[in-house]
Amino acid sequence: MSKSERLLALLQALRAYRRPVSAERLADELNVSIRTIYRDVVSLNAQGATIEGEAGIGYVLRPGFLLPPLMFDDEEIEALVLGSRWVMQRGDKLLAHAARNALTKIAAVLPEDLKERVELAGVMVGASREAAPEPVDLSPIRQSIREERKIKIAYTDEKGQKSERIIWPIALAFFDRARVVAAWCEMRQDFRHFRADRIEKAKPLKQRYPKRRRVLLKDWRITQGIPEQF
Amino acid sequence: MSKSERLLALLQALRAYRRPVSAERLADELNVSIRTIYRDVVSLNAQGATIEGEAGIGYVLRPGFLLPPLMFDDEEIEALVLGSRWVMQRGDKLLAHAARNALTKIAAVLPEDLKERVELAGVMVGASREAAPEPVDLSPIRQSIREERKIKIAYTDEKGQKSERIIWPIALAFFDRARVVAAWCEMRQDFRHFRADRIEKAKPLKQRYPKRRRVLLKDWRITQGIPEQF
DNA sequence: GAGTCCCTGACAGTTTCTGTCAGGATAATT
DNA sequence: AATTATCCTGACAGAAACTGTCAGGGACTC
Numbered sequence: 001m002s003k004s005e006r007l008l009a010l011l012q013a014l015r016a017y018r019r020p021v022s023a024e025r026l027a028d029e030l031n032v033s034i035r036t037i038y039r040d041v042v043s044l045n046a047q048g049a050t051i052e053g054e055a056g057i058g059y060v061l062r063p064g065f066l067l068p069p070l071m072f073d074d075e076e077i078e079a080l081v082l083g084s085r086w087v088m089q090r091g092d093k094l095l096a097h098a099a100r101n102a103l104t105k106i107a108a109v110l111p112e113d114l115k116e117r118v119e120l121a122g123v124m125v126g127a128s129r130e131a132a133p134e135p136v137d138l139s140p141i142r143q144s145i146r147e148e149r150k151i152k153i154a155y156t157d158e159k160g161q162k163s164e165r166i167i168w169p170i171a172l173a174f175f176d177r178a179r180v181v182a183a184w185c186e187m188r189q190d191f192r193h194f195r196a197d198r199i200e201k202a203k204p205l206k207q208r209y210p211k212r213r214r215v216l217l218k219d220w221r222i223t224q225g226i227p228e229q230f
Numbered sequence: 231m232s233k234s235e236r237l238l239a240l241l242q243a244l245r246a247y248r249r250p251v252s253a254e255r256l257a258d259e260l261n262v263s264i265r266t267i268y269r270d271v272v273s274l275n276a277q278g279a280t281i282e283g284e285a286g287i288g289y290v291l292r293p294g295f296l297l298p299p300l301m302f303d304d305e306e307i308e309a310l311v312l313g314s315r316w317v318m319q320r321g322d323k324l325l326a327h328a329a330r331n332a333l334t335k336i337a338a339v340l341p342e343d344l345k346e347r348v349e350l351a352g353v354m355v356g357a358s359r360e361a362a363p364e365p366v367d368l369s370p371i372r373q374s375i376r377e378e379r380k381i382k383i384a385y386t387d388e389k390g391q392k393s394e395r396i397i398w399p400i401a402l403a404f405f406d407r408a409r410v411v412a413a414w415c416e417m418r419q420d421f422r423h424f425r426a427d428r429i430e431k432a433k434p435l436k437q438r439y440p441k442r443r444r445v446l447l448k449d450w451r452i453t454q455g456i457p458e459q460f
Numbered sequence: 461g462a463g464t465c466c467c468t469g470a471c472a473g474t475t476t477c478t479g480t481c482a483g484g485a486t487a488a489t490t
Numbered sequence: 491a492a493t494t495a496t497c498c499t500g501a502c503a504g505a506a507a508c509t510g511t512c513a514g515g516g517a518c519t520c
Contacts, residue, residue: 002273005277023496023497053498055495055498057488058497076328076329078372085460098308120444126406142352230314232476286517288466
């Protein structure tokens with residue numbers, strides 16, 4: 001691997017980790033010594049990138065480097081195709097449709113050979129056997145999550161207990177057998193998880209909830225012990 | 231100016247001119263000899279760029295080396311994030327890594343407000359409960375599929391019958407509980423499906439199979455009644 | 461045919477690159 | 491006040507690469 005190639009790879013590695021990465025880790029990934037990483041960082045900074053290093057922490061790439069990332073490689077195409085196909089099968093209608101559109105947009109900017117890879121991708125998603133039927137459409141719920149708006153739901157818990165609540169939805173989690181809405185529940189004044197197949201009705205409200213979702217997510221992660229994804 | 235620096239500059243220069251540029255002009259701009267420009271063009275091409283030179287005309291950089299800016303709506307972003315996250319969780323190591331890279335590359339070319347949507351995406355993928363442990367790494371199998379090469383596998387079928395076969399792998403299907411390799415089996419002279427968790431060994435062969443995958447896929451779909459996926 | 465360019469090979473003297481070793485410095489954590 | 495985890499720098503020497511120069515070869519346009 002030539003130096004220039006490595007510099008691009010380093011850039012991508014820094015982009016991919018969002019948290020600080022130690023030079024040692026990068027060295028390992030790129031198969032060079034730590035010293036070389038230090039030197040490469042200097043090279044990249046000299047060329048206009050902004051890589052900040054802090055002792056005891058690691059390196060972070062500040063976005064805004066003029067050079068865009070390299071085109072996707074075969075593996076990345078395969079990953080994108082597989083992911084999109086999965087969403088096409090398992091997402092709600094709107095999301096499935098969006099997955100297809102996104103993939104089409106991506107394909108539009110690919111060079112010919114990669115475009116063919118998309119068409120001929122050898123990765124597929126099998127039909128799910130146990131589709132837990134959901135009474136409500138999830139796309140308005142996703143929209144409420146995005147827009148930080150409250151929802152009023154009619155829910156039946158695992159004991160068959162029915163209730164109506166106003167919740168502040170913060171995330172939608174996809175499990176193999178079920179989909180779960182994570183939310184702050186106004187009734188319980190705490191975070192609660194609602195299985196989508198047990199939500200009988202969901203009425204998106206116009207009212208926005210008073211906290212930023214970013215903050216709620218963080219609290220939720222801490223109190224529920226949910227690791228950050230990606 | 232080091233070579234790696236110059237290569238980036240050269241790339242920018244080629245990107246900036248839309249029309250063909252002569253090597254002489256580039257040489258002048260970068261303060262090197264023409265010969266060096268010729269060599270640099272070779273270097274860049276070796277790294278995946280497509281720089282076309284025509285005698286009497288000059289050089290042109292064909293698009294498709296760097297990722298151009300992309301635009302997605304909220305739903306599409308959500309679909310891409312969800313899909314990538316799923317692959318990060320369920321794909322083999324290499325594929326998971328590729329999914330992460332693909333997503334960060336996309337994020338890097340998004341306008342600021344959309345970039346934030348990626349980070350704050352409210353869609354998540356739950357851990358899979360029943361991870362069927364697989365004895366072999368799937369990434370070389372995927373590679374064989376891409377490259378249309380044969381594989382030699384040691385397989386135990388549902389009755390516990392062991393066998394060694396040479397197969398022509400054409401697809402890898404992801405089900406909730408298992409992953410399945412679809413292939414033409416030389417032994418049976420027919421299409422067969424192999425559950426990945428029952429493949430004890432897989433040795434990718436150098437030999438390519440004599441039919442195009444596109445053709446095999448079509449036959450497979452027809453004979454097995456598999457619908458086309460997007 | 462003249463003019464422009466792309467493109468290649470060979471040579472030889474740089475120049476650069478790299479890993480290794482040896483410290484130093486900083487900040488958070490214990 | 492240690493300890494830990496980093497970043498960061500300098501020096502060295504062998505290995506690797508890079509570079510300009512020269513000498514052609516070829517393709518296309520005018």
